[in-house]
Amino acid sequence: MNKDNHIFAIEGEWETKLDKELTIKSTLTLLQEVCDIDSIFRKTNTVESLLSYLDISRNASYKKYGTVVIASHGTKNDLELSSNEIITIEELGEHCKDYFENKIVHFSSCGVMENDKKIKYFKNITKAKSVSGFTKNVNFLESSVFDILLLQKLYEFKRPGDVNNHLEKNYNSLYENLGFKMI
DSSP, X not given: OOTTOOEEEXXXXXXXXXXXXXXXXXXXXXXXXXXXXXXXXXXXXXXXXXXXXXXXXXXXXXXXXOEEEEESEEXXXXXXXXTTEEEEHHHHHHHXXXXXXXXXXXXXXXXXXXXXXXXXXXXXXXXXXXXXXXXXXOOHHHHXXXXXXXXXXXXXXXXXXXHHHHHHHHSHHHHHHHTEEEO
């Protein structure tokens, strides 16, 4: 068990309709109640607040939060926090230079992992131990189920590669349908 691998999650806006409320908060609540995995959850709809939360997350008091989850709309080039708030993967990496040493970053976003070159740049500049996410456009519910499996296994196993192998072997259909990738 990896006791220093709790979750720091930041979520963008999924919907422009005010009567819709998609959120990863229920995923985090389930992981806390069933697996005793602590999390910090913040909602953001601006690039400025995303970067501010990531800046604050570097404080020593948040050391046990070894997995960073950024959940928002995405493409192979960027993250969309709301309809007019977009940050490229490179810009995020440059802002977060050296932020994620020995941490795991998971993009719970459509298509972000499609561009290997940009993700490898992000991983190298931020010094992340591992970066994961989806290469395809994904269904919110299916990706949430997969995120539960992923985040629980990241807490259980020491090495991200072991987690990737376990997920590919035991949940291959979902793994392939979502285009999951871990670097």
